[in-house]
Amino acid sequence: MLKDYQYTLFPYAYNILGSAEDAKDTIQDVLSNYVSSNRDGIENEKAYLIRSVINQSINAKNKRKTVNYEDVWLPEPVATEEADQSLHLRDIGSYTMLILMEELNPKERAVFILKEGFGYSHDEIADVLSGTVEQSRKLLSRAKAKLDQRKQGAPLSSRTVSSALLDQYLHAIRKGDTERLENMLSKDIVFYADGGKNLNVAKKICTGVQEVSQFLVHVYDKYQQKFRFEFTMINHQPALLFYLGEKLYGCQVFTISAEDNRITQISTVLDPEKLKNLAN
Secondary structure, eight states: OHHHHHHHHHHHHHHHHSOHHHHHHHHHHHHHHHHHSOOTTOOOHHHHHHHHHHHHHHHHHHHGGGSOTTSOOOOOOOBOTTTTTOHHHHTSOOHHHHHHGGGSOHHHHHHHIIIIISOOOHHHHHHHTTSOHHHHHHHHHHHHHHHHHHOOSOBOOOHHHHHHHHHHHHHHHHHTOHHHHHTTEEEEEEEEEEOTTTOOOSOSEEESHHHHHHHHHHHIIIIITTOEEEEEEETTEEEEEEEETTEEEEEEEEEEBTTTOOEEEEEEEOOHHHHHHHHO
């Protein structure tokens, strides 16, 4: 019975932490403590566990703020190809939104996720966070203000359209056709790369249509010609996985504008630790 809760609890922990591994560890800690504790007086087991996981995730996120943010830190990608069949995957935050939410402190992030993602009322949020309705409203207002400063248009997530676009994207890169590539990118395109602690990357951040298109062609010519690329959906957004043989070397998640079908952001995860769950 408790094992079934792991699926229910995962989106809450992951959306706050941005790490599948940390989310699983947090859930395991909460369930272990729950099993070994006195459960008298707990009327709603599910609500109690959700509350425990949210608060433990906030604490874990606060501790991880020691990360050096001069480096690029990207969320751990989660495969959502089976989201239609797996209910818990539907509640996973989009990759673009998870990146934007790194601007929020953990409590702002939790309130935003609970209100906007799970439809909690301010009364329910106040109960979960042991605060007041007014505190919940203020946290949500601050979160929205921070996100509004950086928010882009809603990303395109249509599998058919985005798959065709990424086919063209790969073709242009393989041919070294920067002009064609530039026509697929927004003028304010941003490229991020996260290699983790031990992997050096060619560039962590790259901006602007010309610089990014030239960089993409350069990286392909120098590092990726032997890779096999596979299309998938990561956090409800189109993505490419690249393999050498059967080994997964990277995951590239694309934010595609629904307005003009151009790529506005490319998030490249190369950190082996963040690819482990995708490779399984």
